[in-house]
Amino acid sequence: NREWHLLSRPVGWPKPEDFALVEAEMPVPGEGQVLVRNRYLSVDPYMRGRMSAAKSYVAPFELGKVMQGGAVGEVVASNAEGLAVGDHVLHFFGWREYAAVDARHAVKVDPEAAPLSTYLGVLGMTGLTAYAGLLRTAAFKEGDAVFVSGAAGAVGSQVGQIAKLKGASRVIGSAGSAEKVKLLVEEYGFDAAFNYKDGPVSEQLRAAAPDGVDVYFDNVGGDHLEAAIGSLNQGGRIAVCGMISVYNNTEPAPGPKNLARLIQTRGRIEGFLVGDHYDLQPQFVQEVGPWVRDGRLKYRETVVEGIENNLEAFLGVLRGDNIGKMVVKL
Numbered sequence: 001n002r003e004w005h006l007l008s009r010p011v012g013w014p015k016p017e018d019f020a021l022v023e024a025e026m027p028v029p030g031e032g033q034v035l036v037r038n039r040y041l042s043v044d045p046y047m048r049g050r051m052s053a054a055k056s057y058v059a060p061f062e063l064g065k066v067m068q069g070g071a072v073g074e075v076v077a078s079n080a081e082g083l084a085v086g087d088h089v090l091h092f093f094g095w096r097e098y099a100a101v102d103a104r105h106a107v108k109v110d111p112e113a114a115p116l117s118t119y120l121g122v123l124g125m126t127g128l129t130a131y132a133g134l135l136r137t138a139a140f141k142e143g144d145a146v147f148v149s150g151a152a153g154a155v156g157s158q159v160g161q162i163a164k165l166k167g168a169s170r171v172i173g174s175a176g177s178a179e180k181v182k183l184l185v186e187e188y189g190f191d192a193a194f195n196y197k198d199g200p201v202s203e204q205l206r207a208a209a210p211d212g213v214d215v216y217f218d219n220v221g222g223d224h225l226e227a228a229i230g231s232l233n234q235g236g237r238i239a240v241c242g243m244i245s246v247y248n249n250t251e252p253a254p255g256p257k258n259l260a261r262l263i264q265t266r267g268r269i270e271g272f273l274v275g276d277h278y279d280l281q282p283q284f285v286q287e288v289g290p291w292v293r294d295g296r297l298k299y300r301e302t303v304v305e306g307i308e309n310n311l312e313a314f315l316g317v318l319r320g321d322n323i324g325k326m327v328v329k330l
């Protein structure tokens, strides 16, 4: 049973020396627990925050101990009622091959209904983030023009497509490569897309959204947020989901200079955490599940094989190596 430990808190970009893949004892499931053999491990940008000591909405990872994260796996031994050997569960003990999991912290999932990995992505946490952030926080309504950054990633690709499926007048996305930009327009049906590395975001956004934007779904922060405020229409809303452009900064990033424009536009900017919106999960799966099954909502996953590559997969998410949800297959 191998598991990834955090050895030291990274400063700036995480380095391999900050981590170790450790051979650990096989966990023994106690009363009310199951032993799970993990099949897919999630790697997510928020994990960078847990590697730092700063208090946040989740506690920091402990030094010298195994890290945590979303995972799906197969029950191989059970001391819990309601879960049997051969069942599959979603739980929170990733970054390891085997985990002893309290049955009350495990959610049974059906591998026949959808591929196992999708419970971490398009039908899982990142999918719900897109759904709740767009529909609830940004109060999306038919006819809105929507701009989303990180648009080829797990959350962003779903934000754009849900907006289209629900009658957006125009959907614009930004991403970090020509390949990703092509995918947004040709496969996901975005009306316009640009590579933020090609030139100033504000200019590229103005060209892509000449009539402005009503909703900006922010995954990136920084110059993307500034550009979106500059293009915001009257009554526009900004849902602040993430700010990946600053996660590895050692100095505070300069902020948007045009925040006062929110006054003239009566614009609203609002942060949200997916954890507050799990009451939407049944509605989300009921509405989005059929779109995924019949292909109206498309998704990509970037699958890295092997627990030894768990760290590289995580660093790859921060670099942008992934298209869609990045998962590790064991």
Ligand code: NDP
Binding pocket: 044, 045, 046, 125, 126, 129, 150, 151, 152, 153, 154, 155, 156, 174, 175, 176, 177, 180, 196, 219, 220, 240, 241, 242, 243, 244, 245, 246, 272, 273, 274, 275, 317, 318, 319, 320, 321, 322, 323, 324, 325, 326
């Ligand atoms: P993604 O699948 O979108 O992967 C992250 C992507 O960020 C990379 O693929 C990369 O793509 C892009 N990126 C990296 N650095 C930069 C940069 N400097 N500027 C612009 N883009 C960059 O991850 P998720 O979909 O899981 O997460 C997206 C965002 O949502 C993150 O900010 C995350 O923290 C946040 N989040 C927030 C939640 C909440 O509850 N509020 C819940 C889940 C996620 P590219 O090649 O385009 O640069």
